[in-house]
Amino acid sequence: AQSGTVAADPQQYDQAYLSPVTIGNSQLMLDFDTGSADLWAFSNETPASESVGHAKYDSSTGTELQGYSWSITYGDQSGAAGNVYADKVVVGGVTATKQAVEAATSISTSFSDNTDSDGLLGLAFSSINTVTPKQQTTFFDTVKPTLAKALFTCDLKQGNAGSYTFGYIDTSKYTGSVTYVPVDDSQGFWSFTAGGYSVGSDNATSGSVGVSIADTGTSLLYLPAAVAKAYYAKAGGKFDNQQGGYTLPCNGNAPDFNVAIGGKTFVVPGSYIAYAPITSGSQTCFGGIQANTGIGFNIFGDVFLKAVYAIFDVSQGAPRLGFAAQ
Numbered sequence: 001a002q003s004g005t006v007a008a009d010p011q012q013y014d015q016a017y018l019s020p021v022t023i024g025n026s027q028l029m030l031d032f033d034t035g036s037a038d039l040w041a042f043s044n045e046t047p048a049s050e051s052v053g054h055a056k057y058d059s060s061t062g063t064e065l066q067g068y069s070w071s072i073t074y075g076d077q078s079g080a081a082g083n084v085y086a087d088k089v090v091v092g093g094v095t096a097t098k099q100a101v102e103a104a105t106s107i108s109t110s111f112s113d114n115t116d117s118d119g120l121l122g123l124a125f126s127s128i129n130t131v132t133p134k135q136q137t138t139f140f141d142t143v144k145p146t147l148a149k150a151l152f153t154c155d156l157k158q159g160n161a162g163s164y165t166f167g168y169i170d171t172s173k174y175t176g177s178v179t180y181v182p183v184d185d186s187q188g189f190w191s192f193t194a195g196g197y198s199v200g201s202d203n204a205t206s207g208s209v210g211v212s213i214a215d216t217g218t219s220l221l222y223l224p225a226a227v228a229k230a231y232y233a234k235a236g237g238k239f240d241n242q243q244g245g246y247t248l249p250c251n252g253n254a255p256d257f258n259v260a261i262g263g264k265t266f267v268v269p270g271s272y273i274a275y276a277p278i279t280s281g282s283q284t285c286f287g288g289i290q291a292n293t294g295i296g297f298n299i300f301g302d303v304f305l306k307a308v309y310a311i312f313d314v315s316q317g318a319p320r321l322g323f324a325a326q
């Protein structure tokens, strides 16, 4: 049975985390994304003008799936599209001998401009994979039957390298016990229900945060508008239309955000919520908590995930998420 671990290296401001992946004879840095289900990469089929500074997948090592294609648009309106190959993919020593690899033939500018990232490796449920005419499986679903345990874990860190594991839980990565909650995979996401919340030292949580997805591919923590409003009322922040979201002082006094999941309270340090100066050197920071307006559910992105050790577990039959403090 297989198991392995791979580094998750943060980009500036932890905007995304990139991990080394070998596809055929190509080595690329991919953004592991539990909020989508396509493994796609810059490739020899990507226009040279769109792939300056990126490592590319050389599809000559793969077997083309004739007539297959893919096209994806993410929540931030970035997107890509292209052709499909079957090729060998290795992540942290875990090998998928015939993984669907989606070679990009067109890519939006936000991907072309981010030269740290050579593509995405989707870890949501394969039910939302975009390949047509026959949907393909994610890397995790492809290797799942060969893994020691049918699970993967995520240990992201603020401003430091974290890691993903496949097939095992690294008990040295967390403190205390793991709290498991059921996952509703009907929309293809790792969706769970978060409970009460509180701001700052008063850790008696109240209210209900509600339906949420665990999404490593999203940088921030998107919460109900009322919860975001309550947080910034205590944090001395304000909604800034020009910035397109809440901002707050970068002065190190941002209060923690506490949220109950499965009856256990998890703490997001205020320092994670003073996310990044709105412009270089500014004393005003863009907020790591934003309203989920227009999304329809909460997104527990990297601002939350780097405060916990997260276990994405289908070993029990029904999918579940485990969270532990780190």
Ligand SMILES: Cc1cc(CN)n(C)n1
Pocket (backbone or CB within 6 Å): 033, 034, 035, 036, 074, 075, 076, 078, 215, 217, 218
């Ligand atoms: C590229 C990308 C991935 C995600 C989250 N799934 N977003 C919002 N953008």
